[in-house]
Amino acid sequence: MTKEFEPRIVGILCNWCSYAGADLAGISRIKYPPNVRIVRVMCSGRVDPSFVLKAFAEGADGVLVSGCHPVDCHYIEGNYKMWARKVMLETMLQQLGIEPERFRLTWVSANEGELFKQYVTEMVDAVKKLGPFQKPVNWMTELLEHERSLGTAVQEIAAGGGVGE
Amino acid sequence: MSEEIKIGVYVCHCGSNIADKVDCAAVAEFASKLPNVTVARDFQYMCADPGQELIRKDIKEQGINRVVVASCSPRMHEPTFRKVCESVGLNGYFFEMANIREHVSWCTEDREAATEKAKALVAAAVARVPLQEPLYERYADMNDRVLVIGGGIAGIEAALKVSGGNKEVVIVEKEPSIGGTMAKLDKTFPTLDCSACILTPKMVECAQRDNVKLYTYSEVEKVDGYVGNFTVTIRKKARSVDLDKCTGCGLCITKCPTKDIPHEWEENLTTRTAIFTPFPQAVPNKPVIDRENCRYFTTGKCGICAKVCPTDAVDFEQEDELVTEDFGAIIVATGFELFDPSVGPQWGFGKFDNVITSLQFERMVNASGPTKGKVLLKNGEEPKSIAILHCIGSRDENYHEYCSRFCCTAALKLAHLAKEKTNGDVYSFYIDMRTFGKGYEEFYNRIMSEGIHFIRGKGTEVVERKGQLLVRTEDTLLGKYREVPVDMVVLMAACQPGQDTEKLAQTLAIQRSADGFFLEAHPKLEPLKTATDGIFLCGACQGPKDIPDSVAQGAGAASEALSLISAGKVKISPIVARCDEDKCGGCMICINLCPYTAISYDEEKKVAVVNEAKCKGCGTCSGSCPTGAMTNTNFTDEQIMTQIEGVLAV
């Protein structure tokens, strides 16, 4: 039996509430699974859905976005804007064959270290149950095989184009 | 970028704080193999002088041009290391921090897992840092004049304090006189001193100080610019009286033939003329013509006031005038208005003559009021019994959910005055008696001893049976239904946001809370600031407040404004939004997204334009920019995506 599957989850956290909440968890020496790797943005309103897709495309097993509680946003209502994107993104991810447990938007304030731990733990558990996010999915193998099989000759030809030179 | 990227990575042990759980040497070793990394070290304390020196030395000697420190939270030491870089000439934004203490060593059990996670975070920082651009903090000039909107007690206090700090201040008041609601009150709780006696001197001082400019009968029309540099357009409504020529003799008022206009300032308890001053102590004590009711304006005939004026001050041709003034800070002190109890027919206001509001009663008991201080029924008789109903429109989901805060104590004051003036039966119908201020509970105690009938139960309904007013309630302490016959009912109507609050919020780009009042930046720690830099709040425009609180806030807001303008310069963070005009399609999605109105639309170029002084750098606009034209400095799409690749590389 190989080692237990340890998911890699990208956490995108706003600077003022959730990143600070994660800091507080650390300061309070609250232990939680090490699977979430945190990327800081100033506001959850900054989170472009492309970031979430990018994380999955890079092989993340889950993405956790977290911001200030509604009405508490440091920038007034950036978190509401993320909520709007989240609602649509959830449907889109489902259509793209990604299980809903793999993406989550939470509200964690700067004094909610315990809550941060709770969300991380819940998410890690849920993703562990699902297993790894398949990358490459089977049809991608074709492409990758092709890339591997590309002889240097072809590449040179391909790179050699250019009119009038 | 032609320059070769040379990254220095510094892994901090933080004593044993990090090193206990993270194999710092292994992380440094790992980092040294990452692309573009020139040096990678681990060290006991990076934030201490020797640690800082290590970085400086590498920058100078090894030509390091990007710095990554893996230590604590950037919320802690990011500024420290930025300064280190800047001290040797490297831009502070060529620096990136990996948080391996709060986010790794302190929250992870397993050493191996912790080391792994630390590597991922370092890899991400190393991946990201080459994409970072040099950014510079900038400063804008600061105008040191202050605008106060609203000339009630809070605004007056704020203006006088700013003026006392030797700064110029302008008060804009929409009514013909400053003074606000306080000017209408008779006595003030809990000390029962006369309201006019303590307010009038302050009003006069506003008129007399050289560095205070009054715009009465005026409104703020437009606000442009940003903190330190607001340009405000003020509409001076046509007063039809030349303030420079008028001496305030009042002859015009005595001769005006139109005398039957409901006197709003007297809460419609009496009438006034078409040319009038709202009250005897008005500042400026000069009349205004109410054009809607003036015969000259409605019929073209009359003009008696102009004929009798000894100084030729009446000017029928006067027009609204727009003036533009520049300010560094704005204080909003627009106060409140009284809830209209006729919205709830059960209270009988508007239906029965002798059901009146608290402010009407206040005018009645005022010696300079319409009844010369006598409490009188509509038929001219003195009431033998008076009911005072608390919480009319307050603490009621059907109207306002909040508590209006000052009415309980005000009701006690009115109960006292009613008892004193009529010696009749005075009933106070209350839900909870909330006398929270200094001396207020003592005041309650005092009023109780005066023989007022306190009934704990909301005065639910006022009905008339056989010509007698009845207040229906439950005496909840007895658990008995009661119908109390009274001659007069005083409704303690709720304090609610003024009608123009919404419009002003838009003009100023400040927020309102769910109750409609202006919203403070933080309910505890920033009660006087708004989320828009340079705009402050005081008094009841932020929520129900009594006089002591309004005065305290007025002084506080003045202090906020003085502290801001005294700095002389406005610091602008370099983390802002920037729009690439070549890419911007002009879709305008971002413009509404910005809570600070920092983005505008350039009609000519058809692109979005960011006012960096107003922008706070949240990046919400870039998060929804469909073309990628809008970038968030230090948090660009490319930087964040590379960082995501980085955290997943391990």
Next chain:
Amino acid sequence: MSDKKLKLGLYWAAGCGGCDVAVLDIDEKILDVAEVADIHFWPIAMDFKYKDVAAMDDGFLDVCFLNGAIRNSENKEVAELLRAKSKVLVALGTCACYGGVIGLANFCTREEILETAFKKTVSTDNPEGIIPQPVSEVDGCELHIPEVYEAVYKLDDFVNVDYYLPGCPPRAELIAKAIDAIVAGQLPEPGSVLLPAKTVCDECKREKKDRHVDEFKRPWELIPDEEKCLLDQGLVCMGPATRAGCGAACTNVNMPCRGCYGPAEGVIDQGAKAMSAVAVTAVSTNLAEMEKVISQVKDPAGTFYMYGLPNSLLRGRQMKEAK
């Protein structure tokens, strides 16, 4: 460019053929083309065989316009062949550039598609349920047909592309302009898109104003105001996230943009960007209300990736490795 005539090739891979029609649509301009260029390969118009191409020297063709996506082994082989034989390879049309409408196939597996095409459609008459195989035996002979791939790919997934000219189809004048530029030797950096960097909104005359949507609607649910921005009226319009060039052809006739000219310059995932922009127009401080409004956009993935699924970060529906 020497005064020699240009050697031109055109090819149609997995696509609808509309791009070839668009080339014909350049009208009399085709005569100018004929003056400066010789067409050496254009299967839709003239009789050429692949072996003719194979016989060419590498780099023989000066320019080759390739339209259509890569769906099967034939598409890929020819693309690779033409790449080798062409000095400049232009991906013509959105299918070649980004996968196009046929890229929507990436929401399904190859099996699902073949099952549907050969067994499930109403008009199918295939009692034995035969699905064509790459290699089969017919009357004792071995028959080869191209192998259908698992997914739809865009051209540059397999070969290096010099220029992109997206559009479904690209407007004829854009093609004409590209040919002019080639003839004049005035092409930009290789890898460029031969279109302005702006978006459809820039070309659209409608008035954009409130940027707040209370209710999303489908185009048939209302007759839109002709002056106002369609998005402001609750129609999901891809204009903000779609490269300019079409002259706002759809919004000019009261239809929302579907995004056929592909992402704006430098944008990695057109669908995600468009979705982000559209979603925030429904922002309010009532989360439930917002959820209700946004849920009115029924098929976000299909809507926002209508023309670019194979060009998106995830390229299509993620399907578990068959066990």
Next chain:
Amino acid sequence: MSAPAEYLREEELDHNLIYEVASFPGGHKIFSCQQCGSCSGSCDMAQDMDYTPRKMIEMIRAGMRKEVLGANAQWLCTTCYYCTVRCPRGIEPTEVLYAVKSIGIRDRGVDPNNDSPKFYETFCDTVHKFGRQHEPTLMAIYAFKGNPLRLMGFAPLGIGMLAKGKLGLAPSRVKNVDEVRKLIDRYRNKV
């Protein structure tokens, strides 16, 4: 004779009562009552009730199950809904009292001298039978169930109605009366 001194014994209180009431339609806001008495002040019947509507709510909150179910307040409620539209906390006292009546009928917790439950159950039975109400049947059964003298009390009215042709003697019936019965049984048997 004065009642012996009593205090509320914690063990005799039923803290589940408020949750039970809250589970009825319109009952959920009972928790936010601020005891202002707006309901009682609006109530035309409050003067005749043993406990005012406000007090009923407080007693429910305290868990005084016996007293609440045994009270007369809920049976005097005319369901005029003044309390409901005026409550500053959005509580619906009319619905709260409906819940109290319903629990009382179900648990047989009502004062046996109070005839109201009998009438309401008879009403229900009649609808169960015909799918609609039929006044003569209702009155006849109600009278025989309780005190036959009561029928006499209604007799003058009944005769008057009969004379005016206002008593439809043949009951009007619902065709698919099974459906109505199923609905009634569904909730009558619900514990």
Next chain:
Amino acid sequence: MRYGYMPGCSSHASSVDYEASTKAVAKALGIDLVEIEDWNCCGTAPISSVNPEMAVALSARNLALAEEQGFDAVVTACAACFNMLYKAWDNFANNPGMRKQLEEAMSDIGRTLKGKAEVRHLLDIIVNDYGLEKIEQLVTKKLTGLKVVPYYGCLLGRPKSNFEDAEEPNSMDGLLAMLGTEVLDSDFKARCCGSSTIFTKRSYMLRLLHDILEDAQRLGGDMIVVACPLCQMNLDAYQTNVNSAYGTSFNIPVVYFTQLLGLALGLSPQQLAMDKAFVSSQKVLNRVSNL
């Protein structure tokens, strides 16, 4: 809009007069009221007292029937039916827990409810859908000289209503004024008559009836006008009880708004079943010219 008519149980007994006048007036105005096939008891107060959820479910069946039969709205002339049907509709539309429960209950009896049909009161239909202007053109006899006291009772405006104000109902006022009557404003117009508890707590309820009648008399009203069968029955049939309990001598006719409207439209008192009331309105009507 297709109106599905719900007569309510009392239409077959105590309010045959309301029913008759409603149908006559609807016909005269050309309002198409088609009775909902197989409607059942709305689940009024007594049933709500046994179990409020049961009551709502009974009304829900009526809504489901109306939907099935293709009606856009359920129309009733009874304030109590209106109250119950509206409550069912409101619970279905705005209370997710109840919605689920009602869906289950309906599927249990083989019906489905989608909440498509609105609930409307006849008064609302006549005053707001049909409109006073159109009625005015059809009025042949003005009821000049008649002093009327509109009495609304509780359930037209409370707790929730889609046409009437909770505290100050006024839909009938305008209609009656347009018919030429002098409309008197009683403080008791939205008070309760106590009909839901008249059978069980009669002695208490007579006080309510007394107050309403007394105010009408004080105002000098010739008659009380109502839009609810229970109000009519209560104020009319129990007037003698009030008189004996309070030593009064009230003799105030209590008529339906449909009856006065019918008279103004030229229908005869017989067509409007005006002879069914306990307190005769004949004298009063004789006083008014050309009736």
